[in-house]
Amino acid sequence: MLEIIVKIFPYAIAFTIPLLITSLGGLFSERSGVVNIGLEGLMVIGMFSGALVIARTEGAYPGISIWLGLLAAVVCGALFALLHAFACVSLNADQVISGIAINMVAGALTVYLARNMTGSGNIHIINGLKRLNIPVLSEMPILGKLFFTGTYATTWVVLAILGLSAFILYKTRFGLRLRACGEHPHAADSAGVNVYLVRYIAVAVSGACAGLGGAIVIVTLSGEFNGSAAGMGFLALAALIFGQWKPHGILGATFFFGLASTIANVSQAIPQLAQVPAIFLKTFPYIVTLIALVLSSKSSQAPRAAGQPYDKGKR
């Protein structure tokens, strides 16, 4: 059993990390009071810009091209998310409709642009990110095998961002203000917080995170852009809800979901796992999220003002 766990663990983590960073993006946006179901589309933007930059630069700058791609994905994701922020914050648009529009525009526009460049609409990258062993820690018994052998550098970057985000959200003035905007924007406003600005920043951060998540999928899992994030953005949204809008919650939720999906993917190859029907494993994240919603219906941790446009004049 341990052997199997050791075998699938790196895959589970590789699948968890893009989910985690995207979910964290959703957390920023929703804790500031803006529902963001455009995560899927923002991931696609990150996949497109990341793959494009890497494909164009990996010949000339093989060492840093992957990091340039990730950076491009962060910037493009943030910029694209501003469209969502403009609609939701400045124009009081319906946040769900705007999020859907973001998903649709991202999916269609990137494939349109990619087809103009490559014909097929797919963008391949030649070299993905290399797996590395962490020098001393990978020698540890069991834990070393599970966590420090064959890891991607992006995994540690994302975990660092998660830690930093938790610190910013709970230990800094900006974090307090951001959370206040999501719970009671009028109170925040009367305390002198610029609700509109905070929400713009939060939505841009969510775009940056989701863009990074999309690009990480390209450099670790898929190796090519094909115009779709295959539902990972929505899975990240489910993790955000199942994790009850908290950083440690989404860490647990995304790992849980990543493990279930990985087991489903490899269950054909590993006979011991074939007994669990894959259909159950793949639908598991969505079913437990529904159950979590039912159980928490009385005491939901959801940001109270999420989904409502902020109207200064309303009491």
Added chain:
Amino acid sequence: MRIKLNSQYFLSLVAVILGLAAGAVLMAATGKNPLEGYLYLFRGGLMNLERIGNSLATATPLIFTGLSVAFAFRTGLFNIGAAGQMLIGGLCATAVGLTLAWPKPLLLTAIIIASMLGGGLWAALPGWLKARFNVHEVVSTIMMNWIAYWAVFYIIPLHFKGPYLETESRRIPEAASLKIPWLTSLFNGSYINLGIFLALIFVVLSAFILNRTVLGYELKAVGFNRHAAEAAGINVNRNIIFSMSIAGILAGLGGATFYVGYASNMQIGVLPSHGFDGIAVSLLGANSPWGVLAAALFFGLLHTGKGFMNAMISIPPEIADTIIATVIYFAATSVLVERIWSRYRQKRASALALKDKGKAETGTGGAV
């Protein structure tokens, strides 16, 4: 009321024009001639009977998903789950079509009923969760979409696997197809099928239910103000479940018209785009059945013409999807247009008032 309705259609029209303009900008930015592009796009959807038939066939599932979203909207519910309901409706239709060997009229009736049941039940669950536990229907229908996606992903290869590919079902027999010979030959071999008549019937039926029945009145009352409806003695929870179920039935029918009408087998690993396109259709059609019909026909035209345009002047077909997506964005941000428009009207009104005042003053001056 009349003015409000008009302004809604006016905003839809503005959104469409802005969407087409954005498409033109995109074509120009990628070095293509937009005028030529649109010419081929519309010719591709309309230039002969076969293509008109294809446009109608492409519009058919969109009419259903559009009606589905619109119906739920009128009760204040946001049905994002039309794609999943459509998948389950299509799965039920395909299962019946591949299992039963009945004569065509009987089999088609069974298929249609199966798709309605599948879609209706798939949507009833989020409706019940909303009514009983106050679970937001946007989130629950998204979850249901992906449950449906994976259900189809594993059930089709397990029970209805095709002879060549793991990723699609067997072809349904001719008796299970909504395509009928005289209609196909009337439109020179296009994809058109009985679904379009079914869609028209349900447009009329939806308009009738919403505007002329007690059920429709109650559903709309819940949509306008849940608490007022409750105070007036309307059973809000029951109406929420009804509304979602009807929305699911409509989307399920859309699944039947797509998977056993337009297509002849089911592909796995695809969440149909009709679900989100249906939201665009509904928004554009101001959530009214007749508006939905018009918007769906327009989108069907775009989707049919894009292939021809691509073949003629190699503009990628995704331009049609980009236009539809930008139309939604502009529909969502129509507040901007409204603001500009009302500012313009205010200005004009005050200018007119000034003018009138001036006239009146000179008028009285004359009398004295």
